[in-house]
Amino acid sequence: MTLALDRRTANLDALESEAxxxxxxVAGEFDRPVILFSGGKDSTVxxxxxxxAFWPAPVPFALLHVDTGHNFPxxxxxxxxxxxxxxxxxxxxxxxxxxxDGRLTERPDGTRNxxxxxxxxxxxxxxxxxxVFGGGxxxxxxxxxxxxxxxxxxxxxxxxxxxxxxxxWNLYNGRHRPGEHVRVFPLSNWTELDVWNxxxxxxxxxxDIYYAHEREVYLRDGMWLAEGPWGGxxxxxxxxxxxxxxxxxxxxxxxxxxDSDARTIEDVxxxxxxxxxxxxxxxxxxxxxxxxxxxxxxxxxxF
Amino acid sequence: MSDLLRLAxxxxxxxxxxxxxxxxxxxxxxxxxxxxxxxxRASADRGLATPDLSLxxxxxxxxxxxxxxxxxxxxxxxxxxxxxxxxxxxGHVQYTRNxxxxxxxxxxxxxxxxxxxxxxxxxxxxxxxxxxxxVPRLVLAVNKIDLVGYDEANFKLTAKEFTTHANALGYAxxxxxxxxxxxxxxxxxxxxxxxxxxxxxxxxxxxxxxxxVEPDPHHxxxxxxxxxxxxxxxxxxxxxxxxxxxxxxxxxxxxxxxVVLPSGGRSVVQRIDTPDGELAEATAGQSVTLVLxxxxxxxxxxxxxxxxxxxxxxDEFDATLCWLADKALRAGAxxxxxxxxxxxxxxxxxxxxxxxxxxxSSVELPDLLQLNDIGQVRIRTAEPLPVDDYTVNRRTGAFxxxxxxxxxxxxAGLVGxxxxxxxxxxxxx
Ligand SMILES: Nc1nc2c(ncn2[C@@H]2O[C@H](COP(=O)(O)OP(=O)(O)OP(=O)(O)O)[C@@H](O)[C@H]2O)c(=O)[nH]1
Ligand SMILES: [Mg+2]
Numbered sequence: 001m002t003l004a005l006d007r008r009t010a011n012l013d014a015l016e017s018e019a020x021x022x023x024x025x026v027a028g029e030f031d032r033p034v035i036l037f038s039g040g041k042d043s044t045v046x047x048x049x050x051x052x053a054f055w056p057a058p059v060p061f062a063l064l065h066v067d068t069g070h071n072f073p074x075x076x077x078x079x080x081x082x083x084x085x086x087x088x089x090x091x092x093x094x095x096x097x098x099x100x101d102g103r104l105t106e107r108p109d110g111t112r113n114x115x116x117x118x119x120x121x122x123x124x125x126x127x128x129x130x131x132v133f134g135g136g137x138x139x140x141x142x143x144x145x146x147x148x149x150x151x152x153x154x155x156x157x158x159x160x161x162x163x164x165x166x167x168x169w170n171l172y173n174g175r176h177r178p179g180e181h182v183r184v185f186p187l188s189n190w191t192e193l194d195v196w197n198x199x200x201x202x203x204x205x206x207x208d209i210y211y212a213h214e215r216e217v218y219l220r221d222g223m224w225l226a227e228g229p230w231g232g233x234x235x236x237x238x239x240x241x242x243x244x245x246x247x248x249x250x251x252x253x254x255x256x257x258x259d260s261d262a263r264t265i266e267d268v269x270x271x272x273x274x275x276x277x278x279x280x281x282x283x284x285x286x287x288x289x290x291x292x293x294x295x296x297x298x299x300x301x302x303f
Numbered sequence: 304m305s306d307l308l309r310l311a312x313x314x315x316x317x318x319x320x321x322x323x324x325x326x327x328x329x330x331x332x333x334x335x336x337x338x339x340x341x342x343x344r345a346s347a348d349r350g351l352a353t354p355d356l357s358l359x360x361x362x363x364x365x366x367x368x369x370x371x372x373x374x375x376x377x378x379x380x381x382x383x384x385x386x387x388x389x390x391x392x393x394g395h396v397q398y399t400r401n402x403x404x405x406x407x408x409x410x411x412x413x414x415x416x417x418x419x420x421x422x423x424x425x426x427x428x429x430x431x432x433x434x435x436x437x438v439p440r441l442v443l444a445v446n447k448i449d450l451v452g453y454d455e456a457n458f459k460l461t462a463k464e465f466t467t468h469a470n471a472l473g474y475a476x477x478x479x480x481x482x483x484x485x486x487x488x489x490x491x492x493x494x495x496x497x498x499x500x501x502x503x504x505x506x507x508x509x510x511x512x513x514x515x516v517e518p519d520p521h522h523x524x525x526x527x528x529x530x531x532x533x534x535x536x537x538x539x540x541x542x543x544x545x546x547x548x549x550x551x552x553x554x555x556x557x558x559x560x561x562v563v564l565p566s567g568g569r570s571v572v573q574r575i576d577t578p579d580g581e582l583a584e585a586t587a588g589q590s591v592t593l594v595l596x597x598x599x600x601x602x603x604x605x606x607x608x609x610x611x612x613x614x615x616x617x618d619e620f621d622a623t624l625c626w627l628a629d630k631a632l633r634a635g636a637x638x639x640x641x642x643x644x645x646x647x648x649x650x651x652x653x654x655x656x657x658x659x660x661x662x663x664s665s666v667e668l669p670d671l672l673q674l675n676d677i678g679q680v681r682i683r684t685a686e687p688l689p690v691d692d693y694t695v696n697r698r699t700g701a702f703x704x705x706x707x708x709x710x711x712x713x714x715a716g717l718v719g720x721x722x723x724x725x726x727x728x729x730x731x732x
Binding site for chain 2: 010011013014016017018020021024025027028051052053054055056057058138139141142143144145146161162164165166167168169170171173175176177188189191275276277278281292295296
């Protein structure tokens with residue numbers, strides 16, 4: 001279907017152009033922007049777009065990763081390799097440090113995903129970051145579908161969904177008062193499939209775990225979880241070797257893998273196009289908690 | 304035919320906008336299983352016998368609690384014919400600013416009315432907003448047709464009343480399509496309905512797939528707001544100096560003569576750079592970097608324009624505002640204006656008229672513009688701005704009015720007077 005293919009390319013050009021425009025607006029209007037970079041696919045695409053936006057000059061922002069300590073080692077290796085390759089500056093906020101000095105306490109269920117919010121907000125405040133780029137997309141989740149591209153956070157880092165500013169044409173308003181900051185989402189209008197098509201077109205390297213591989217996993221809440229520093233199978237759960245891949249990459253305790261034979265980017269695109277589940281529905285325990293799990297976390301200051 | 308259509312819903316509260324969007328997504332099989340499960344569960348929790356499809360888009364807690372839409376939801380879906388960006392906007396008058404947000408980038412407005420109520424005040428307000436913003440085409444979906452027994456006469460009456468109103472706002476008959484639908488049942492949304500044999504026009508989806516889309520303005524002269532100056536100062540690029548931006552209108556090729564505004568410096572485009580190589584041409588919507596032949600003083604906020612068709616550079620101009628803030632605007636207000644990539648201090652020196660969107664007439668010299676009012680004003684800026692008329696170029700004719708103290712966006716600003724005013728109408732009692 002060449003028609004569908006042409007349309008895909010035309011859409012990607014428009015999405016790329018929009019994202020580059022957003023990066024340059026932030027560079028022009030803010031004093032201390034930072035890019036949230038985890039090594040996951042969305043943040044890797046984000047960084048790729050930032051490199052393009054300022055080429056041939058270097059990216060004029062630092063990167064920030066909130067490391068739960070429960071990340072996949074392959075992803076951390078990849079993160080550090082990318083940072084080195086482009087000569088970027090990476091700040092890492094370790095959730096463990098917050099736990100060690102008592103500012104945070106480990107949750108009974110062992111998941112550290114919700115624990116990221118405090119280190120994130122503390123690091124933003126400490127470094128006086130005024131614009132924080134995230135890889136969030138509106139197609140991920142219903143509450144995200146409501147968020148502006150420039151999303152104001154109050155002095156407590158909170159999103160106030162009922163008080164969002166109008167966002168008119170492509171004239172972004174980045175004004176904020178001291179202590180407030182703006183979250184910026186250049187991938188707002190991208191879908192999961194757009195991201196994968198773009199990764200294919202631009203030949204962007206990703207951590208291997210996005211592609212099918214064999215791994216020891218166990219079943220919990222209908223998701224394949226891997227063993228790791230975050231824990232392993234409990235009573236009645238058994239490890240088995242399966243061919244899987246990750247559709248999203250986050251905290252190991254709550255990011256599930258999917259059964260998959262998609263070993264190449266083309267396979268992945270075909271799989272995503274045919275999938276009957278959203279990426280979060282398929283892989284994120286944290287979003288299954290309640291109808292408003294994402295909104296509640298965002299209100300507190302989450303990504 | 305263009306492959307992407309951006310559309311926004313509009314219409315009064317509870318007319319069925321979110322349900323229609325949900326129905327469109329559902330009937331085009333654009334809803335994934337886990338999203339649908341969530342809607343089934345939530346509907347059952349609320350004691351509903353059938354799933355409430357508006358829950359697919361009403362994604363905020365308070366929206367679900369109150370059963371209304373508060374802010375715009377953006378959804379993306381595709382059929383074999385086209386891709387769609389869908390903005391579902393709120394109908395409640397209190398949240399008109401969010402409706403304006405969704406409509407500001409739309410190429411088609413889908414305005415709903417409740418068949419039992421017909422065209423009401425909020426329908427006229429939203430039609431005026433869509434016309435003001437220059438949304439080129441409208442669909443009037445006469446919804447809840449199931450509740451009036453699929454009555455043809457009822458539909459015809461509403462359709463006629465609306466079309467007359469749209470004509471007065473400047474829409475030609477060919478720019479407006481009226482469709483009888485039931486978002487709840489699905490009549491004429493994706494599937495043609497057996498309940499309306501008297502309706503022979505397209506279903507909503509058929510229309511969305513075929514309606515002409517206005518191209519980005521290629522025929523207008525080149526406009527390029529400078530976002531950022533790229534100066535690597537690296538060993539590889541010691542002297543590189545490029546102007547980064549997104550083409551707002553027209554086309555540029557290397558060798559073309561340009562003028563930098565407001566300074567008036569002239570030069571020639573030497574190269575159009577992108578990380579993927581030089582371009583032979585750049586057109587509206589493309590993000591590129593321009594390298595000029597001469598050493599000029601160019602910085603963020605400047606506009607690079609075709610030399611032979613430059614816009615007027617003014618520090619006083621007439622504009623139309625759609626006022627979006629709770630606190631009213633009075634003559635003499637000190638504000639910020641963001642136009643293109645330039646933000647400057649400004650005074651709203653005069654309130655010239657307030658538009659009565661119900662009668663499509665204007666009220667001279669109003670004391671104030673209040674929340675949701677549309678009015679013509681005169682603006683004086685601290686720094687001169689290169690402006691185009693909004694009706695000629697949406698991108699360089701648009702600006703934001705911002706509160707200098709707290710940064711709030713106060714109004715959507717449009718250079719000139721985009722709305723036709725029926726001055727012949729008597730002001731009435
Ligand atoms: N009978 C009938 N009911 C409908 C139809 N469309 C929507 N409704 C009902 O009308 C009510 C309001 O629907 P919504 O879709 O939330 O309305 P809305 O226009 O999005 O409302 P706001 O976004 O708050 O302005 C709900 O109870 C729907 O089930 C229809 O075609 N027929
Ligand atoms: Mg609604």
